[in-house]
Structures are given as structure tokens and as C-alpha cells.
Amino acid sequence: MIGEGTHSTNQRRHNYVQENVKVGFFTDPTVCIGCKACEVACKEWNQVPDDGFTWSGNSYDNTGRLGASTWRHVMFLEQDRQKGGQIVGSYFPGSSDREDPFRWVFLSDVCKHCEEAGCLEACPTGSIVRTEVGSVFVQNDVCNGCGYCVVSCPFGVIDRRPEPLPEAGGAFKCTFCYDRQKSGLVPACAKVCPTESILFGPLDDLRVRATQRLQELEARGHKDQHLYDPTETSVRGIHAFFLILGEPEAYGLPPKPQVPTIYLKSAWTAALATAITSIIATLVAFAFFS
Amino acid sequence: MTTSSEKRLEQLREEAWEKGVVAGRGVDIAGGPIPKKPGYYGQPVVKPPVWTLEIPLYFFFGGIAGMSAVIAVAAAIFDHVDLARAAMWIAAIAGAVVSPILLIMDLGRPQLFLNMLRVFKYRSAMSMGAWILTAFGGCAVPGLIALELHSRQLFPGALDQLLRLAVGVLILGAAIFGTLLATYTGVLIGATAIPAWFLHRTFLPIHFGTAGLGSGAALLELLGHRIPALNFIGFYAATIELALLIWLSIDKHGAADRAIHEHGSGWMIRIGEVLNGPLALVLRFFGFVPLAAISFLLGVLVSRIGWVAVGKVSGSDPESVFVAERY
Numbered sequence A: 001m002i003g004e005g006t007h008s009t010n011q012r013r014h015n016y017v018q019e020n021v022k023v024g025f026f027t028d029p030t031v032c033i034g035c036k037a038c039e040v041a042c043k044e045w046n047q048v049p050d051d052g053f054t055w056s057g058n059s060y061d062n063t064g065r066l067g068a069s070t071w072r073h074v075m076f077l078e079q080d081r082q083k084g085g086q087i088v089g090s091y092f093p094g095s096s097d098r099e100d101p102f103r104w105v106f107l108s109d110v111c112k113h114c115e116e117a118g119c120l121e122a123c124p125t126g127s128i129v130r131t132e133v134g135s136v137f138v139q140n141d142v143c144n145g146c147g148y149c150v151v152s153c154p155f156g157v158i159d160r161r162p163e164p165l166p167e168a169g170g171a172f173k174c175t176f177c178y179d180r181q182k183s184g185l186v187p188a189c190a191k192v193c194p195t196e197s198i199l200f201g202p203l204d205d206l207r208v209r210a211t212q213r214l215q216e217l218e219a220r221g222h223k224d225q226h227l228y229d230p231t232e233t234s235v236r237g238i239h240a241f242f243l244i245l246g247e248p249e250a251y252g253l254p255p256k257p258q259v260p261t262i263y264l265k266s267a268w269t270a271a272l273a274t275a276i277t278s279i280i281a282t283l284v285a286f287a288f289f290s
Numbered sequence B: 001m002t003t004s005s006e007k008r009l010e011q012l013r014e015e016a017w018e019k020g021v022v023a024g025r026g027v028d029i030a031g032g033p034i035p036k037k038p039g040y041y042g043q044p045v046v047k048p049p050v051w052t053l054e055i056p057l058y059f060f061f062g063g064i065a066g067m068s069a070v071i072a073v074a075a076a077i078f079d080h081v082d083l084a085r086a087a088m089w090i091a092a093i094a095g096a097v098v099s100p101i102l103l104i105m106d107l108g109r110p111q112l113f114l115n116m117l118r119v120f121k122y123r124s125a126m127s128m129g130a131w132i133l134t135a136f137g138g139c140a141v142p143g144l145i146a147l148e149l150h151s152r153q154l155f156p157g158a159l160d161q162l163l164r165l166a167v168g169v170l171i172l173g174a175a176i177f178g179t180l181l182a183t184y185t186g187v188l189i190g191a192t193a194i195p196a197w198f199l200h201r202t203f204l205p206i207h208f209g210t211a212g213l214g215s216g217a218a219l220l221e222l223l224g225h226r227i228p229a230l231n232f233i234g235f236y237a238a239t240i241e242l243a244l245l246i247w248l249s250i251d252k253h254g255a256a257d258r259a260i261h262e263h264g265s266g267w268m269i270r271i272g273e274v275l276n277g278p279l280a281l282v283l284r285f286f287g288f289v290p291l292a293a294i295s296f297l298l299g300v301l302v303s304r305i306g307w308v309a310v311g312k313v314s315g316s317d318p319e320s321v322f323v324a325e326r327y
Helices: A037-046 A118-122 A148-152 A178-182 A188-192 A203-219 A260-288 B003-019 B054-077 B081-106 B110-117 B125-151 B157-190 B203-222 B228-250 B254-261 B264-285 B289-315 B318-324
Strands: A023-027 A072-079 A103-110 A128-130 A136-138 A198-202 A225-228 A240-245
Touching: A023 A103, A023 A203, A037 A072, A037 A188, A103 A240, A118 A128, A118 A136, A118 A148, A118 A260, A188 A198, A198 A203, A203 A225, A203 A240, A260 B054, A260 B157, A260 B203, A260 B228, B054 B081, B054 B125, B054 B157, B054 B203, B054 B228, B054 B289, B081 B110, B081 B125, B081 B157, B081 B203, B110 B125, B125 B157, B157 B203, B157 B289, B203 B228, B203 B264, B203 B289, B228 B264, B228 B289, B254 B264, B254 B289, B254 B318, B264 B289
Parallel strands: A023 A240
Antiparallel strands: A023 A198, A072 A103, A128 A136, A225 A240
16 A cells, blocks of 8 residues: 555565465556556566557547457546545536536556456366466467457457467467566556555455445545445456446446356257257158158 | 537537627537447447357358268168268268368467367367367268278178178267257357357257258258158258247347347348248248258358357447346
């Protein structure tokens, strides 16, 4: 936390990988300043190719969305709502009968590292694995680029990298800086975050801090803050969870994400029923119509 | 900018000119500061599939291959040796040559295709599919060779009996894995995060499997095997497809699967379903068997391409994902 200096979990060295401690990110938009240092640090450390130099027209967000070459993405929401105890200007100068609330919300989006990860379940090569710290990791030398993880992620995070980018054809997403963590370092995005909007640490600690933060905000007059951590759905919680203001849809976050493996039972039942009826129909055809 | 916002702009200008101050809201410009698109600036919530034409073609050929092996078993049991041989040729070529080539072509890194067989994951339909296709090829190719050797009576007495046994076991194996090969593709796209797909997860395996059976029979008919049994299979498959077309038209989920009911790719599915459902049925009823077979095969191919195209549209539509999660 701010003021803890080198004692902050964002700055001090750790042995989480060696000690099998489940770690996570808690991302808090109420202290984010939208500097995009996390995006830059991620790209520099992981040598991720650029994601295009286009102007989107969507506030100050020219990154777009998470993808094969975008592992951190700072969202810029412009909403006609009040943020906490914010002083709201009038609708037009010289009048005070109507207010014109406006708020700017920045949130750094990232792979959620789900408890039940759709991509990991779907991967047919065993390329996607769960690490000692509970994160979901793509072993890129194993991935053959089948693209099934792409449609299996309920958050639309992982994607196949197109030609002519380096290492094209494979699936890429946030690695939770597994290489840094193995050496006791903090993920690049959290390390560089100037306001500790991205907080890295043991998952249990983060959950406690997140609850405290919610209470703090409530005391300051915020109204629509809540945690985005879908523990009640089949995803069973995410390791990179968020505090959000307002409804999750505005952030492009699915309100009730489901891991697609829950659909397997009904789909395979239909498949087996079709298999059996096809065999019977064929036998009937040859037995009675020959 | 629309005419109404232009009019409003003109009003604001006049007001500013007369009063020196403007009361009330200005004009919302498309792409202006307050997001009007659903979700986050209309960005997709899930990722649309990266698959290209190879995958629907594989669905088509895999279906033909798998169900041809079923026809081969029934033909062998009821002593239609020539038909069994033709069906096994189709099974082996479509299932053990064409399908793997299409699948490997679609990979981002084709040289690593054997990594599919590193692990066996029953919770991954893609992994199960890789193993089903391998097992199918492992039965269909030696099964075809054994059948050809057996039907030419090249070996004497006891050896031929052994060969006969091998034919039986291998073709039966090909048929069992074949039914799975023709239906698992429906599970593959049904168990994903794409709304138009997972909302039809029971529909898809039935559709893909039945279409595979009908295509196998249709292809054999076009190759000259005009027997009543294949005609019956043609009637059966077209009737089921007609029922599925009605089901698809009734079972709507609003914005969640609007890609199927409103978009051009949805039209591909419906045109395909008409070709292999009602049209194939009518043509067959009036005795135009080759036309019915062509109509069926064409319909299956078009609707296969349509289903993958619908996945791309549906996956790119944030509102579909939000609405689908309520089902």
C-alpha cells in the first residue's frame, strides 16, 4: 500500500512460487490515474509486440481490448454519474436547478486467472497449465495454435497471434510474470504502478484489503462500488479481481461468466443419443428395405 | 450526423445568438464522450473464433467419413459387399486423409500437430476429438485394407477366416468411433463461450450427426449405389433435418442468439437447412434421388460454413453475451 515503501507487497521480494502461496491482483479504479505504465511495463518485460498505433476515438483508450499482444489494458470510462463526494457542475452556466454529473473511471484490465479456467480446460495439448501460485500459464513451445482456448475463455482474454508478428500462430495472454515470480520479483505491471491501483500479493490478503477498501469508499460517500469476483458462478472466482464502480457490463465484463465445461454434459448426451439413433436407423434401413 | 441532430444544432446556434447563453443539452455526436454502444464502447466481450474455412469443411468431411463407416457395417452385415467397400473407401479417404489435412492446415503452428496427442483430456472436446479422429483412422484404414483383401479371396482357408474376423472388428471399431467423429464436432462448438453456439449445445450434435449420416448415404447414392436402404436413410436424415429446422425457428433466445435469426450468416444456416431438410425430402419423395442427394450434401456444407460464421458474429456482439448469461 501507499506509504509502505519497500515493505509494500508490490515492492518487496518474495518466495510465493517456492512456498506455493496463491497470489493475485486486486485492481482498484478509484486510485488509478490512467497513466498506462502497466501496459508499457508489461510490453517491455514480456517483449510483447505493439497492438497497433490507431486512434480509437474512445476517450483516451487507444489500446482497445485484451488480446494476443495486449496483456494489460487500461479502460477509460466516461459516465454521466457522480463519483463519491465529487462536486458536480450545473447543466449550463449561471443556473443551479439541474446538475450535470460526469465521472471518468480508469481500470486496468488483465487476464483473470480463473479458479476454473475455460482456456486451461479446453487446451488439447496440455500447453496451458496451473502454476504453483495458482495462475494460468501458456507454455508457448507446446501450443500448436488450435484456437480452442480462444472460444473457451468467458472473458475473451486469450487470442491467437496473427502473422507476421513474432511467434505468430500460438495463443498468448498474461503470464502473471511467472518468470519474474520464480525469481522472487513482483509482476511488472504491479511493480511499476505509481498509485498501487494494481495491488499484487497473496490472494487471501488481497481479499481482506478489498473488503476494507469497499468500506473506506462507502465512508467517503461512494455509492455504486462493489467487487467484481464471480465466485457464485461456475468460474468459482478469479485471481485477478477488481473493484468496480457501476455495473460490470460497462467495463465489458460479463455479469455471470461461466466456464464452458458446464455445457459438456448436455452436449455429449445429445451426441451419444444421435450416435445410437443413427446406428439403429441404418440397421433398420438395411434390415427392412433391402 | 442525422438530420434531427443537425436541426438541433441549428436551434442551439440561434439560441446562442439571441440569448448569449444556451440552456439544455447539446448534440451527442456518434462516438462522442458518453458511450452509447453496449458494453465497453461496443468491444466484444468474448473472443470470436479464429477458425477459417478449413474447420467447417472438416465438420463436413468428418461427418461423411464417420457415418459412412456405420453404413459400411450395416452393408457388410446384410451382404452388400460392394456397398461396404465403397463406404469404407469414403470413410478412409474423408476421415484419415482429408480430415487430418484440414485440421493441420487450420493450426497456427501446423508443425506441432502431434502435440494434440500429448495428453488425454476428457473435459476438452478438442482433445477428445483428436483422439476420436486418431482411433477412427486407426480402424478405418486397416479395416479397408482387410476388407479389400478379403473380398478378393487372396488367401486360403484359415488365413481368410482370420482376415474376416479382422474386417469385422476393424469396421465395427470404425463405425463406433465414426458416430463419435460425426457428432463430437457439435459438442466442440457447443461447449464454448460463444452465445449462439452454447445455447444450441443439444441441437448441434444432433444436427451434425444426422447431417453426416445423410451425407454419407447421399454420396454413396451419387456413386451409383441406388438401393432402397440408402433411400430410407435419405428420407430419415431429411426428416430429422426438417424437424431441426422447425426447432431452430421456434427456439429463439432474443438478442442472445440474434446472429442466427437476424444476420446474413444465420441465413446460410437456414438456406442450408432448407436444402437438406424440406427440399431434399420433397425431391426424394418424387423420385429425384440424385437431385435430393446433391441438395442434401450442398445444404450440409452451406449450413456448416454458416454455423462457424454465426460464431464469429455472435462472439463479436457484446449484448449477446450479456443476454445469454441470463439463460
